Amino acid sequence: MVAYVPRVIDGLLDELADLRAISIHGPRGVGKTSTARQRARTVLRLDTERDLERLIADPGLINMLERPLLVDEWQAWPESWNLVRHAVDDGAPSASFLLTGSSPPQGARIHSGAGRIVGLRMRPMSLAERGVSASTVSLARLLDGSAEIGGRTDVVLEDYVEEIVASGFPAIRGLPARLRRAELDSYLDNVVQREMIDQGYPVRRPDTLRRWLAAYAAASSATVSYEKILRAAVGGEGPQPAKTTTVRYRDALTDLWLLDPVEAWMPSRNHLERLGRAVKHQLADPALAARLLGVGADALLGRRDAPRPLRDGTLLGALFESLVSLDVKVYADNAEGRVRHLRDAKGRHEVDLVVERDDGRVLAVEVKLAATVRDEHVKHLHWLRDRIGDDLVDAVVITTGNEAYRRADGIAVVPAALLGP
Template identity: 50%
Template sequence: MPPSPGYHRRIVDGELDAYLASAPNVAVAIALEGARAIGKTSSAVERAATSYELDDESHLAIVSADIDLALSQPAPVLIDEWQHHPPVWDRVRRAVDRHDPPGPFLLTGSVAPKGTGMHTGAGRIIALRMRPLTLTERWPGNATVSLRELLGGERPAVKGTSPFGLTDYVEELFASGFPGLRSLPANLRQAQLDGYLQRVIDRDFPELGHQPRNPAALRRWMTAYAAATATTASWEKVRDAATGGESEKPARTTVMPYRDVLERLYVLDPLPGWKPTRNHIARLTEPSKHHLADPALATALLGLTPQGLLAGDEPAGAAHRDGSFLGSLFESLVTQSVRVYAQAAGASVGHLRSYAGEREIDLIVERGDGRVIAIEVKLRSTASDHDVTHLRWLREQFGPDLLDAVVITSGTEAYRRADGIAVIPAALLGP
């Protein structure tokens, strides 16, 4: 079936189609998960024969009255924003187990299930994560280097020239990966992002049973988290940054629910610490790196401007980091894209950091067999010997299990250094 007019295919659509292709032989249900407004419903509607939108009172009434009747309609059956009627989840699971009705089923939601016993694989609901638009999806037709090919371990040729430079990447930090916001004028886009964040506080938290006693304090905590983007700052440091100047600091039991709810809403998208499965590297830390779902949310929370970032402005309360805050936001933008490309290739992504902090690598992309690609993200046009120090160290530690080593830059030329390390402008890396 051709796409609807105006619909732009997403990378995750390939994964979704592959799962649905098994439907004639295997009952299947797919849950498209991710933050609100990233395009989950659009992708699902493209494939659904029957759709129920549970944030619509009339659709909610139909599904609440008779779930079995709703699920027996022409398939694929889409239940959008399923969390408005949680019994749908277990009923779909039973339908998949019993092949009655046979499906396929699509579930979309902006809240991670809690206590629903989510499972993946045949016979259960498959969780498929969707993230905001990648750089390849924002700038189609520019990628000349495939992450999947890099994961193949053959050290493919790295070449290409990017038409984009630093100012373009800075604009993308504000343009957002939320599809519906990109075409808006800058002032209206900023207002929409502010409204998005306020809805999280005013509506989403209470809907999950967490009425903030002090909404302003929650907003300050979110702002402090944004200031810690691409760092492993402790939760105590984030809390202290959010309560600067206050003699009485809120207890951990007060602020930790902020993190838990925001993760369930997919507003936070932390990057886990990497644990090697094939090689033992002593004394690696496991704290996650802090990232929001989209760097544009960080710029909105912190009240930043493109001109200010380019001039070197640093947000108040920014966590200690090597390099500029702009560099951290660029890393977050690249991380968002790499996670999408890796997921499409069946790989996972983490970061490497030693306990003393003397060894750090921004991104480790791991295949199912434990072999990896190591990626450093640098806000510069080329890669110096200093920039690849930790990549060389990991190559010594891992040997052939390191499939490739890469530096992602904001420059224009893709190439391999004399030591074999690939240098790739962010716009040229694709799935």
Template identity: 50%
Template sequence: MVYTRRILDQTLDDLMPGLAAIALEGAKGVGKTATALQRASTVYSLDDPFERTTIEADLSLIEHAPAPVFIDEWQLYPPVWDRVRRAVDADNSGGRFLLAGSADVAPGTRIHSGAGRIVSLVMRPLSFAERGLAEPTVSLSALLEGREQRISGETSLTLADYTEEILRSGFPGIRDLPERLRVQQLDSYLTRIVDHELPENGMLVRHPAALRAWLAAYGAATATDASYTAILDAATPGEAEKPARQTIASYREHLSRIFVLDPIEAWVPVLAPLRRLTKSSKHFLVDTALAARLTGVDRDDLLHGKGPRIGAGADTWLGSLFESLAAQSVRVYADAAQASVGHLRTKNTEHEIDLIVYRGMQRTVAIEVKLKGAADDRDVRHLNWLKDQLGDRITDRLVITTGRFAYRRPDGVAVVPLALLGP
């Protein structure tokens, strides 16, 4: 297959000449291996038992092989991490090592953090801009910098197209399959998480059905900050004996370790007048198609407003999944701009903003996500409230839509279809 460059490739172009070791982290199937292989001179795949045994027998191999040395699924033999760290201490020449991992190390495994030696980059499924459906006309990075850019552009994509993208997945190896095969691959991916990935990465799964039910309930809470009690109740309706708090905490910890859960933390601005902000994270799975498969909805269900929902979020299940699709893309663009992503909600729910992209204290873009073609005054009221509160710290305000045109409202809020937003 012909490799298509990812947004992360530009970051690697910038960093590899000056950094000795970079670790690509993310869920299985997001494309870490394909990206790393474009740059590697030597490859060690530790999910291959023979290659792992070879490295276990002689770790010095990775130091003497032609660089860049790519070590795939390094977490399957954690001593590799410390060996790379020590090799960087001895020689910090740029472009020596690339590591890729689809899980953090198991709890209790002792490794050095790698701070100052190994830089970690998160890789997510394909953002909307990377899917090649439209040419972006609005740059998130430019909005973050506060640079004056004309908001314009037109796309032919419709609500039905966005719905299709939610179901197609952002996993490169899955999205282009015929629908029946794609569904089977997504089901297989979920089964493998429970039956293989979690056990291989340190979790004893005593009740697979209960874990699967909890994961489906978490998916139904997409784009909300529903309590974990509400998620558990939805996963165990009518059951008097529910999993223990410790068991649920284990689900969350291990599913986060393998990057399947990808929540967005609450944003609390530093040295700002805002008070009584919630600190609860918003729930997201790594890919929208996984949430759809877990909850059993199809295209017709979504377009007719059907689907399970837990917690307060968008008006429809399709709206929640569209917010998830937008959030996943925005996080890719924010990473490229060296920015972080959070969400804002006051404890009395008087004000709520879907996404806050921020870098430092003076670069902030506030974003609402709406399943509609344009934005009215009601859609932008929270964005304008935040601008009134924080002034110039808000470099721009943005509403992401499913509409046809990108434009700027008279009050200064940018309105941009998801297809026209890029890094």
């Protein structure tokens, strides 16, 4: 049996252990079941005919099995969610239930679970979870203003590119490169040909959906409109699908947790005006984007045959930002921070990631595909500091360099491999 690799969400689950029911959701293959099994004494796997039939035949089984009880792939029978909710209402003690899976099929009638079932999102593995390098700079400490900036890593650009294409899916990333590519292609085929249908979204033209996904991947780390993504997907070939069809694609892929966009930051105080509201597009894992676009590590590094993205700049830069965004989201969830981005309405100023605390103060993060940081790389961070003053807790540039340090102007510089929870 493969040894369990600890995840950042484990610490959060420990903190929330006294809750009566927790749902762990996220895309298929991120390790939800493996993580939940570390805490469960009994498992009901609803993706197996045996356990599904047992529970349907005897719903009272939910109250008879030893707890903590893991209801795995609960969306295979959405009524199982309601059974857990009722058990909580009836006085289930702490640490009774864990649920893992994705969203229920379209049209399924389930209660929201508010006040009974607490949801936690699980994402593909961050660089810290992958063990790429020992992290020395804590995002939680950056967010509370007490970070110590230091450390050195031997990770270089080629290593980051390898991590982009390797993926953060535990069962895929350790495979030989050829098998890994085949698994990622199979993953995407399964989404188009099966999972969309299971969610209640019939796909009449799989090729159109696949092209839409590729166009979305090309828009990684950009704020282009969905209309522009649609035009890129069609590319003048065949009839253009109705806008309602592509909206359904987006909704279904969101339900499957495959889209992980970064929402625009709208500050709670009136420091800034006329900010853009467009989301920054990200897939759940940059490896999926790379496979959709048909590029591997050599193409990204040499820029040979790399498709032109839907914005100025290199595809490698966009995917590196996706990788860092994945890390920051994982660490911010653990620190109770919300990840957003900032861009003014005219595009003159932007900050790649803004991590907001519950009191409205923020950590600003710029992502640079560079080993060294120049003054031009921090100009937007200075602009933001001038605008919001003490509401800026800290500011950091994430790089591909080797050393973490703080500049004379107070901006922290941290290699991606050294950032951790």
